[in-house]
Amino acid sequence: MTRKRLILAAIIALLVAAYFFSGADQFLTLENLQSEQERFQAWLAAEPLTVAGGFFLGYVAITAVSLPGATLMTLLGGALFGFGWGLLLISFASTLGATLAALIARTLARAPLERRFAAQLARINAGIAREGAFYLFTLRLIPLFPFFVINLVLGLTRMRLWTFYWVSQLGMLPGTAVYVNAGRELGELESLSGILSPGLIGSFVLIGLFPWLARALVAIGRRRQLARRFDRPRHFDQDIVVIGGGSAGLVASYIASAVKARVALVERHRLGGDCLNTGCVPSKALIRAARVASEIRGAPRYGVSAGEPEVDFAAVMGHVQRAIREVEPHDSRERYEGLGVEVVAGDAILEDPWRVRIREASGERVLTTRHVIIASGARPRVPPLPGLEAVEVLTSDNLWRLESLPEQLVVLGGGPIGCELGQSFARLGSRVALVEMGDQLLPREDRDVAGEVESRLGEEGLAVHLATKALRVVAEETGGHALEVERHDANNELLVERLPFTHLLVAVGRQANVEGLGLEALGVETRPDGTLDVDESLQSVLPNVWACGDVAGPYQLTHAGAHQAWHATVNALFGELKRFRVSYRALPAVTFTDPEVARVGLNEREALEAGTEVEVTRYALSELDRAIAEGTTRGFVKVLTAPGRDRILGATIVGQGAGEMLAEFTLAMTRGIGLNKLLGTIHPYPTHSEAVKATAGVWKNAHKPERLLSWLLRYFAWRRGDDTSGKTPR
CATH class of the missing domain: 3.50.50.60 (FAD/NAD(P)-binding domain)
Structure with missing residues (x-):
């Protein structure tokens, strides 16, 4: 494939060179076309098919190779063939040439760029897959943007060529018509700037804005259609009803109440959800008890003998339950009611997008709400194993x-x-x-x-x-x-x-909890993995129904749910003014084994699968003074950077306290801090966090300026009066 790209690049380079060396760029000027107009007309009268065919192929070639002259060719087409035939020829020639230009850019540069900028292009391609045709159509309508730039940039994306072709055909038609019509008066034109007056450019801008206005009107139409289908209430009890009182639901309720929205939180079981009651808190309490037992067994290596530990399992589970009770007030009904949240114990079912029926112990009632946030969590998946x-x-x-x-x-x-x-x-x-x-x-x-x-x-x-x-x-x-x-x-x-x-x-x-909420009857779909199908703003197919946390995926982590909850709540309350898309680029995750495994961003496996070129820097914890002193030298730090640059694409840490050390890398990725700045940050000695700086030092050492250092070697030898012939002084 590399050989084919080189051959194609060579052909294009020859065509460009031939274009300029032949003087074609001097020929395609307004003055020259005006002076040669009569000769062109005579040639067309004598050989109409040859002229029309040659014109078509020449236009396609110029557009495909992104050479200057397409505008003047459009004027010439209008002058030669008139408005109707000129528009027909040029419309198809320009679209075919633009598609070839996109294909050439795709062939030459897309694969290398996707390897180098996989994460960035993945997000762009996701947007292209969702609304690429809409944006391309808008760009084609507004002649403020050079068409050849659009051809090349869109060619680097994953947009289907057929989509690129037909959208370009329609979108370029108004602008092409203006130039072809101007070409009919080619002899009267004084400059190209005279074609597009400020008023005409303004008209094109308004035309370009039309799809955006149309989309807004479609959104309004969807809401009205929903209102007619489901009888939208005139008055609402709540701004938001949150279904699910786990981590995501609690954060969503907190944020909504903080901005003074009226919010109701419905939970069928216990507030705090899995994290408090069956997940993060109890598991970490159990892990701590188990680590103590392991440390007692390993105590002799430090000169301390305590024998085999006696484990009272009932007391261990008592420690686990005590941890839950002590954290519980943070997620309690009293706390959230104190924040202004109406906390409701019961089952919630959506009757329609604005009505939530709640089955409480005392009976049933219906809450009307402007928005619903589904945060119903997930449960362990049990496979259908015989027996x-x-x-x-x-x-x-x-x-x-x-x-x-x-x-x-x-x-x-x-x-x-x-x-x-x-x-x-x-x-x-x-x-x-x-x-x-x-x-x-x-x-x-x-x-x-x-x-x-x-x-x-x-x-x-x-x-x-x-x-x-x-x-x-x-x-x-x-x-x-x-x-x-x-x-x-x-x-x-x-x-x-x-x-x-x-x-x-x-x-x-784990399996998302989507059953029994009434979502299927309302047309809210699920993905193949069972999570709710929401977009990057966490909005479902229903404009006022959102989802966050484990039920939305793709990362079933407590902090991921909290991250999503902010986006879902803010987008629900203020999305008509500004939408925020969820980014998981710097989402950390920790596995609390011993040694701990902590990661943020890409790892080598994901980079390989995505075809992303990365540089790997590795630092063994056996080199870290604090780890040596404590006898916890197992593990390493591994950082992925863009080749030749210090920009962090991902970091993985294996070792004691890995989850705590990861925070520095997460901050660096979030704020665009590179390894050079981490290396220049003072870290206290001796600490585990020094491993971060040491890893940055390993990267720096691999990128030291060898030529500059050789010059410095000679400079200091000269200052000492040594032989400066280039030989290393003894």
Whole structure:
């Protein structure tokens, strides 16, 4: 493909050179065309098909190679062929040439640019796929923008060439007609500027604005159509009704109340959602207890002997529940009612886009609202595994009701939840087997990152089964149950094994809660992964129904839900004035295993899949003084930058405290701070955060100015009076 691009580039270079060396650029001037007009007319009368065909092909060639002269060719066409035939010829020739120009730009430059600027072009292409035809049509209508620039820029996107062709054909027609009509009076024209008077340019601008006005009118029409279909209320009880009192719903309610909107928050179960009650808070409390047990076992390496820890599992779970109770006031009904939020306990069903029926313990009532924000969260996904109904399945929702430590635990799923909980129960004393269908743990992370976690889990006694497929749950002859799995051995032969368990924990992902809300009847669709189908502003197909958090995806993380909640709320309340699109470019994520895995932005796996060229800088924590002093040298920092530049595209940290160290990289990516500035930032010694600066130092050392340093070497040798012949002084 590179060879073909070089050949095409060479052909175009030859055509451009021939154009200028032949004097064609001097020939295509207004004065020359006026003086040669009679000769052209005589030639056309003598050979009409030859002239028309040659004119058409010449116009296509000039436009395709983006050479100057298309405007004058348009005037000549009007003078030669008249308005009707001239418009017909030039309209098709210009569109065909523009499409060829876009194709040439696409062939020559799109692939290299997509490798280098994958993230930026991905967002542009998403917008092109959604509204590219609309924007192209608007640009074609306004002659303030050079058409050849539009050809080249749109050619670099993923817009379909057929779409580019027909939109250009329609959009360029008014401007082409003006120039062709002016060409009929070619002999009377004094300059090209006389064609487009300020009044005419203003008219084109108004024409160009028409699609925007039309879109606004369509939006108004959609709202009125909805009003007719669903009987829009004249008065509203609330500005926003938020359905779901988890992290996203609480943040949405907080923001709406902060700007003095009237907001009602409906939650069927417990405020705080998964994060407080079954997710972030209890899991981190359990992980901390498990880490203490691990630290006691490892104490002899520091000269402290404490023996094997005695684990009181009931007390551990008491610690977990105590953590939930202490955090609970932050998400309590009292707090949010104090902020002005009407908190309602019950089930919410959308009767129409403006009416929410709430089933409370005391009965039913209907709230009318200008906007609805769906923040109903997600639940653990349980696969349809044969025999599963015969056992009590543990998930991240219900395992917190355990009263005794599982003796033999099988964890199905090697993602973040499976790894965190599997390691924690192993540290507390359970025999744990972890089953992952993929060929590595933490499937979204790089292989070297997952390898560090896998190695540590193996050292701590977990049996890690990779590339292993769960088949069914079976009863054991000796009593109890086992998970039957299959895998390929070293000779690629299929093996079927049984993994006995006293408890089975399923951690294979989460499923959005979309059922029972009345959304399907209103036409609100879901994506293939089950999340609600919303756009980049988090708006659904219904203009006043929005979604955020786990139910909206694509990242089912507490802080991602809070990030989305701000956008959904602000867009709902003020979207008629200004819309904000959600960006996940600098969204951090942490897996709280030991070692921790923390990442923001791209990793090597994603860069490779997207075809993005990156430069990788790596710093081993075994070089960090603080890590050496504490004996926590396992892990590394890995930063991806644009080749030859210090702009951070992503960072991954594996090691103790990785989640805390990641914040500096997240801030840097959010605010456009490069590695050079991180290197110039003073970090306290000795701290883990020095790893960030050290990584920047590794990058800087790889990009040191060798020529300048060689000059400095000679300069200092000269200052010392040494031999400056170029040899390195002894």
